[in-house]
Amino acid sequence: MYLIKRIFNPEIFQGKYRHNNYFEGWYYKIIDKASENIIAVIPGVAVSKNRGHSFIQFIDAKTGFTEYFNFPRKEFSYSERELEISIMDNYFSRAGMRLELNSQNTSIYGEIDFTDIVPFPKSLLNPGIMGPYSFVPFMECHHGIINIHSRLKGFINYNGKHIAFNEGSGYVEKDWGKSFPHSWIWLQCNSFKTRDTSLMFSIASIPWLGREFDGLIAFLKVGGSFFRFATYTGARLKCLKIHEKILNIEVEDRKSVLCLKVAVGGGGMLKAPKKGLMEVEITESITSTVEVLLVEKPGKIIFHDTGENTGLELAGNFKKFAI
Template sequence: MSHFHGTGKRSAYFEGWYFKQTGEDGTAAFIPSFHIDEAGNRWASMQIITQEASFGLEFSNQDFHAAQSRFLVEIGMCRFSKSGCRLDAKAGEHSVTGILNFEERKKPRYDIMGPFALVPFMECRHKVISLHHKVSGQLSIDGKRYRFQQGLGYIEGDRGSSFPSEYLWTQCYWETGSIMLSIAKIPFAGRSFTGCVGFIYLNGKEYRLATYLGVKLIKVTKEEIQISQGGLQLAVRLIEEAAHPLKAPQGGSMGRIIHESPSCAVFYEVRKDGQVILEHYSQNAGFEWAMDG
């Protein structure tokens, strides 16, 4: 299995990875990415987002290296893998340094895309690398220290030509579990449909929610999302966002601006066969809304 898919690509392509971690001093997320624009130009970037701000750093194609046989990405002096990150980058007034170690990583049971992972020419393919893991180490971001003695983390990735034109995404973890949900407009065979992928990791068990498993979208607004699948129901309520701008891929380039709350207030409720199996309020939830309405 190839862990990096950009080798041999010629135009309009991106591949990026999202590392989020929360510790004693707050939340920090990193998005290392590889890009090819429609003219065939290649480069790499890294975006950093915290509760306070967001910023991005650009790198030449020569500064980017990715392994084929295992998940390992290097951009400049920064290194990203399933077992941890090493950060050492500076540009202008911005800087990030530090080392993080990941342990007790929980892998998804199978590809989050299910059978759609085999469909060619999709605009964007999503991947979950770690449902939940422990984080230790420390960082310095623009002079602020972030300690992770009992930290929690999550890793996902995307690749393709562009992010969906409309989508929402939310993610949350706590000591013994995690949730991710994404709903997006998916172009397919000249038309489009609304697709959904997500999971609930609870008490050591993964509950998968997806279009390919028959999920039903009951209510989708920015303030409240309700979905069901068989005897499982998930409700998500955005209490208070804290969004910062990020660049998103469009035709391989990073020409689109979206807004993400890496750490905001969200309430999650999960019912199974009518019984509440999870009620969780978090001030460290991630949330993005890029939908009409």
Template sequence: MNQNTSPLPTPHSGYHWNRIPRRFFEGWYYRVTLPDVRQTFAFMYSIEDPQGGQPTSGGMAQILGPDDEYLCRTFPNVDRFWADSDQLALGHWRQSGTPKLLDPKRFDQTIVEGYQATNTWHQGRLKEPNGNDAEWQYSIAPVYGWGDRQSTAGILSSLQIFEPGWQVLMAHGHATGYINWNGKRYEFVNAPAYGEKNWGGAFPSKWFWLNCNAFDNEPDFALTAGGGRRGVLWWMESVAMIGIHYRGQFYEFVPWNAEVNWVIRPWGYWRMDARNQHYRVTVTGTTELPGTSLRAPTIDGMQFVCQDTMRGSVTVELWDRAERLIVCATSDLCGLETGGAPWNETWASGCGLNF
């Protein structure tokens, strides 16, 4: 069912660590797409076992930049990480000092390497030993959170029976500022921006993901879709969902209100079909690019277990109950991902209600 949307804060915006001794990670994802130059910057932050003293304890910042180039830095000191439990705000840097949200000018003057981010501001700088570097500052104006401020993964996201929790924080927004990447400066005004997060004791054993909010001739269209094999109590289940924000409406296809089917190759092809009582949708993603390997949390810490491109092609077709086409949206600036294992063959499956 479509619903009115609101830019007010989404659930799960705050930091989830409850200090209970257990394997724990939390990750945040910020993205800016620059349609004029056909490029995207995706920033991925993580903290693992923040109690410290564990082989996996520490933080990491990864960036997937222009032409799917990759930059990564680790921040091993967990006491230099901070996050707000009540709202979206976090940061991590290398030097000592009390970790907290800083005035942007003070951050710029005092932080040699690190980042800080909220729902309306994002800045940082990283430099690899090989000389590759990035520096960024931009403001964010949220447009869509997730539906009517609802949980992406439903009530299970609120309970400690689901691994991992997943929340789209901002399905669509506008970013204004700049990013310096290896000596090249990118300035932008009202560029499409996106944000999500995940947390828990384990990533899915296998997953896929499609995301885009920079569609051709459809500036008010945002897609997030994905699925995986997740742990619920003592069993595993395969689930998937599609969420679309379009012209002030939210179209949600999840296992508890829809039938969702998918056919995903190990790389290069993503196809999802879903229907509920009111709508039907088809999402097709493709790429001939090789993609870039990224790190994600595993039982043994951050490992190269997923493949991404931010330059995939996608077509989304949405129909109403009378089979009238509501919109057909296309883009070649779609984020596409497969992760986990095994990916030896095509994964075809389905979940949810039957209509």
């Protein structure tokens, strides 16, 4: 039953029977009402042949400060029915998180509740953002979107600084598998002037059965409208140009064109998995900006706005995607 349930519920822990070369991590992004504090928290587990551990990564977007909290593997526990994981005194679910983190130089504690949650839409053939690829075996990395958007209630105390997140915004996604792709571009934003708007875009070089292909997944939610662009929907990358700190992207399908112009902001260092071990370092920004233009063919503008506090990763040989 669990093997079937996990496919149609990508948010829950997927690794019950994976004890070698495996990772799984959830990405929680929270922004206060004034956008003065932007924090990402990434709980997860990593296992390899003779070793394994659970972890929580913390990133303060404004300062670029990051810290990796390492815990014994046995401190990680989970529910098979819903997204509910615990790492020592830290707790994470679809509805929020509770933090109790301490190191030699860092003290973090607090509790955040998510309200007015907008989940990622599911169907029988599309149980998550990966669509029919959710059913493909031997994929090295899987991606899942959990909360497209939510309101926040609660606080975090970070080295004595009390940060209130009431009426702020939240986002939750995850990755799991053996290793991250060789190269990728990922961005996400839900801080637009237009209410109830959220964006995610990713393109990655994905190894599969000894070969490699570029996979595209993206969505734009505006109010009650949801636009999905993906390799499996027939969408294709029309343009991708990188010049200095400006990234221009155009994605099209038979109905519309999605144009993104990203100003790359500063970031902090995070650890990423390779063969189940958190041994790769990547830079993630949560202070980039993205201008979004959605045009319905032949030329009708559906949406145009600029989002702040954009999460952005440019990893590996990401320039290979340039067109």
